[in-house]
Amino acid sequence: MIPTVLLVxxxxxxxxxxxxxxxxxxVISSNFPGTTVSILRGMLETASRGIRKNYExxxxxxxxxxxxxxxxxxxxxxxxIEHADIIINVIDATNLERNLFLxxxxxxxxxxxxxxxxxxxxxxxxxxxxxxxxxxxxLGVPVVPTTSISGHGVLRLVTQLTALQGNSKxxxxxxxxxxxxxxxxxVKHVQTVSKRTKKPxxxxxxxxxxxxxxxxxALGCLITTFLCIFFLSEALESSITALFDFFLTxxxxxxxxxxxxxxxxxxxxxxxVENGTIDYQQAMGLLTTGIYIPxxxxxxxxxxxxxxxxxxxxxxxxxxxxxxxxxxxxxxxLHGFALIPMLLGAGCNVxxxxxxxxxxxxxxxxxTAILLSITIPCASQTGFIVAMAHRMGGLYLTLLFVLLALTxxxxxxxxxxxxxxxxxxxxIEIPPLRAPRLRPSLIKLSVRVRNFLSDAIPITILGIxxxxxxxxxxxxxxxxASTFAFLHKLWGLxxxxxxxxxxGLFRKEIALSYLKAIPNLSQAQAFxxxxxxxxxxxxxxxxxxxxxxxxxxxxxxxVGLMFTVSTILATLAHTLLQVLTL
Ligand SMILES: Nc1nc2c(ncn2[C@@H]2O[C@H](COP(=O)(O)OP(=O)(O)OP(=O)(O)O)[C@@H](O)[C@H]2O)c(=O)[nH]1
Ligand SMILES: [Mg+2]
Numbered sequence: 001m002i003p004t005v006l007l008v009x010x011x012x013x014x015x016x017x018x019x020x021x022x023x024x025x026x027v028i029s030s031n032f033p034g035t036t037v038s039i040l041r042g043m044l045e046t047a048s049r050g051i052r053k054n055y056e057x058x059x060x061x062x063x064x065x066x067x068x069x070x071x072x073x074x075x076x077x078x079x080x081i082e083h084a085d086i087i088i089n090v091i092d093a094t095n096l097e098r099n100l101f102l103x104x105x106x107x108x109x110x111x112x113x114x115x116x117x118x119x120x121x122x123x124x125x126x127x128x129x130x131x132x133x134x135x136x137x138x139l140g141v142p143v144v145p146t147t148s149i150s151g152h153g154v155l156r157l158v159t160q161l162t163a164l165q166g167n168s169k170x171x172x173x174x175x176x177x178x179x180x181x182x183x184x185x186x187v188k189h190v191q192t193v194s195k196r197t198k199k200p201x202x203x204x205x206x207x208x209x210x211x212x213x214x215x216x217x218a219l220g221c222l223i224t225t226f227l228c229i230f231f232l233s234e235a236l237e238s239s240i241t242a243l244f245d246f247f248l249t250x251x252x253x254x255x256x257x258x259x260x261x262x263x264x265x266x267x268x269x270x271x272x273v274e275n276g277t278i279d280y281q282q283a284m285g286l287l288t289t290g291i292y293i294p295x296x297x298x299x300x301x302x303x304x305x306x307x308x309x310x311x312x313x314x315x316x317x318x319x320x321x322x323x324x325x326x327x328x329x330x331x332x333x334l335h336g337f338a339l340i341p342m343l344l345g346a347g348c349n350v351x352x353x354x355x356x357x358x359x360x361x362x363x364x365x366x367x368t369a370i371l372l373s374i375t376i377p378c379a380s381q382t383g384f385i386v387a388m389a390h391r392m393g394g395l396y397l398t399l400l401f402v403l404l405a406l407t408x409x410x411x412x413x414x415x416x417x418x419x420x421x422x423x424x425x426x427x428i429e430i431p432p433l434r435a436p437r438l439r440p441s442l443i444k445l446s447v448r449v450r451n452f453l454s455d456a457i458p459i460t461i462l463g464i465x466x467x468x469x470x471x472x473x474x475x476x477x478x479x480x481a482s483t484f485a486f487l488h489k490l491w492g493l494x495x496x497x498x499x500x501x502x503x504g505l506f507r508k509e510i511a512l513s514y515l516k517a518i519p520n521l522s523q524a525q526a527f528x529x530x531x532x533x534x535x536x537x538x539x540x541x542x543x544x545x546x547x548x549x550x551x552x553x554x555x556x557x558x559v560g561l562m563f564t565v566s567t568i569l570a571t572l573a574h575t576l577l578q579v580l581t582l
Contacts, residue, residue: 005044005055005161008080008106009090010099011062012431014118016040017440018090018148019059022158026443027059030313031431032340034358036061039079048162055161058083061357064098066105080106086164087113088157093123093130093145097187103139104183112164113141116157120145122432127194135190149437205433208320218321225312229304233386236300241280244292249278252287268468281387281516290464293513294456298383299449305347305379306448313444314436318343323430333416335359337428338368345372347379347448349538350545357549366550366558367415373546374562375408378538380456384508385534388515391526400531403569407535411565455541456509463503463510471499490567491528492574494521504533506540524577528570535566 007015011033020027023042029035040059045052060079080087089106091099096117103115117123117130123145136143142160146153207213256273259266270278271285280292312318318340326336338359345352352372356365377385389397470476479502480495487493496518504511511533515521521529537543537559547555 002054002056003085004058004083005086005088006058006060006080006084007088007090008060008063008084008102009116009118010064010092010095010102011035012429013062013090013092013099014148015062015090016059018088018116018118018146018154019057020440020443021148021151021154023057026447028444028447029440030310030318030444031316031434032313032319033062033429033431034337034340034355035313037354037357044158044161046158046162048159053162055086063102065102081109084109084111086161087111088116088161089113090116090118092119093117094119094126094128096128096130096191097183100183100186101180107139107141114157114160114164115139115141115143116153117143117145118148120153121147121150127196129192129194131190135186138186138190149440201433201435205320208317208433209323209430211324214320214324218324221312221317221321225308228308229301232304232307233301236303237296240296240300244280244296248287249276252278255287264472267472268465281513284464284468284513284517286461286465286468289513289517290461291457293464293509294453294460297387297512298380298456298509299453301383301386302347302379302452303445303449305382306445306452307441309343309347310441310444310448311436312343314434314441316431316433319428319430320433322428331416332367332371332412333419334364334367334412335428338364341368342372342376345376345378346382348452349373349376349378349542352376353542353545353549362550363419366554367412367419369546369550370415370558370561371408371412373537373542373558374535374565375404375411377404377534380452381508381534381538384512385530387512388526388530391516391521391523392530393523396523396527399573400527400534403531403573404534407565407569455539456507459507459540460509460513463507464513467499467503467510467514476502490574491532491570492578493525493528494518497521497525497529500529501532505536508533508538524574528574531573532566532570535569536562 007019009015012031012035014029016027016029016036019025019040019042020029022044025040025042027036027040027042036059038061042057042059044055044057046055047053058079063080066080087106087109089103091103106113115135117132123130130145132143132145142164144153144157144160146157148154208217252270253273253276256266256270259269267285269285269287271283271288272279273283278288280288280296283289319337321343322336322339324336325339329336329338338356341352341355341358343352344355349372353369356368359365359368385397385400392400476499477495480498483498484495487495487498497515500511500514500518503514515526515529537546543555543559546558550558
């Protein structure tokens with residue numbers, strides 16, 4: 001049987017970075033506690049003196065102790081206790097004392113174990129020296145220093161791992177109690193810290209938490225991030241459109257010509273072609289609009305967002321932003337750290353909802369999940385909004401974001417009111433600011449973009465195929481005729497938006513392809529349809545993950561809330577616009 005090796009340690013100590021190094025698997029690692037929220041598996045193949053050995057390596061969510069109560073740690077610690085053949089306890093070498101508390105609990109499990117002193121580069125930078133042989137002797141297990149981002153020490157760790165199996169002595173640990181005084185004493189014994197002067201980045205890191213300077217830095221950072229996303233997204237979109245025009249227009253017009261005797265197939269695959277040119281947004285064919293919408297319209301803002309977010313994550317700025325927002329978030333009975341799943345949700349709501357596992361209790365998780373899935377557009381919805389911007393105009397676009405922010409505030413206040421009495425403070429550690437590194441940032445970007453594309457493209461193509469078939473068979477005209485009066489009275493929308501609304505429940509890219517093809521949509525109608533589709537959950541995956549995380553009852557309640565909020569808001573907006581234009 002293949003032995004199971006568990007990477008266990010405090011949050012943000014570099015477990016995932018080490019897992020990536022050891023297995024070659026691309027996993028997301030970021031500079032904030034709580035990046036990994038579920039168990040990840042990979043294979044490690046070793047060859048020592050001609051003997052090959054395989055290990056199943058498991059990356060776990062960060063734990064401070066085996067008895068912690070948050071959702072992630074509960075899952076993680078149960079897994080550690082039940083499944084580990086071998087434990088690799090990853091420690092942040094710059095924070096020995098705090099990390100050793102978990103080590104003592106793991107030693108008490110009496111499983112074969114190696115202690116990895118990761119962040120060895122940072123320990124040296126901070127003038128920290130650790131007597132490794134002495135620490136190893138005190139703990140009774142091998143201790144290996146590593147720098148997982150550069151790979152330093154990883155080979156030595158693998159050698160220790162292969163030597164560990166079959167060495168029964170490793171199961172006999174010295175009985176070091178999980179008591180802070182004992183741990184403190186041990187640390188004093190093995191560690192020396194030399195005095196040094198602070199570097200400019202450390203001074204800047206202190207400023208980021210200052211109430212006034214910190215807020216100015218936060219504003220500067222958010223504006224820069226927004227501009228970076230905007231320009232990068234524009235550049236990507238025009239490059240992708242140029243690639244479509246250059247590589248696809250000629251073969252597709254050729255195909256269009258040769259399908260002239262099969263008009264139904266011609267319209268299904270290619271849609272409309274005018275004077276040998278294809279308008280990929282309006283053509284409404286499977287091979288034209290079907291492919292262009294996810295790749296050319298939605299992927300650019302998604303990629304740009306993930307890129308900018310990755311940089312913010314890696315430099316360790318997000319927990320600082322969360323700390324600054326803490327007082328504000330208390331109004332909604334949430335901890336400042338709830339801001340991180342919400343920011344992640346602006347990339348992908350599914351990631352954000354899973355990310356709520358780092359929060360204290362179920363109620364806080366539910367409030368965060370509701371706020372993010374209803375009021376925070378994911379990158380794909382933002383792409384949808386950006387693509388609809390020129391149909392709405394600048395004023396309506398601004399109004400849309402103001403309404404989203406207001407809804408966030410009102411919904412948060414209402415949901416948080418009952419929870420305020422039960423609010424418990426949560427202690428979160430703030431990581432040091434680090435210059436982001438290109439390799440991990442690019443790995444993360446590639447994992448996220450690949451996940452987005454593999455998720456978005458098949459379902460968008462299927463959705464558009466369905467849309468074309470239903471449209472060609474007049475299903476939407478019939479549906480439109482029966483619901484038109486209601487839709488028009490409530491929201492002032494024409495019957496043509498019905499397919500977009502129906503499909504928008506599943507994926508916004510499909511709705512976009514349809515809305516863009518409606519020629520005479522007024523600015524107000526474009527605004528109302530975009531508002532409704534933004535307030536609805538972004539895609540089917542969100543419904544699934546809400547069900548998995550919170551159960552059917554909560555999902556139904558959330559869906560009810562989503563429809564109520566969107567109906568009220570769209571009706572109010574329509575009524576107000578009517579009054580103003582009278
Ligand atoms: N300087 C330095 N940075 C490191 C090292 N190992 C990891 N990092 C960085 O530390 C941050 C945290 O790394 P992760 O691998 O996400 O840490 P983790 O323990 O998996 O974190 P959680 O999943 O939140 O528990 C990332 O920004 C890494 O790039 C190291 O040896 N040296
Ligand atoms: Mg991790």
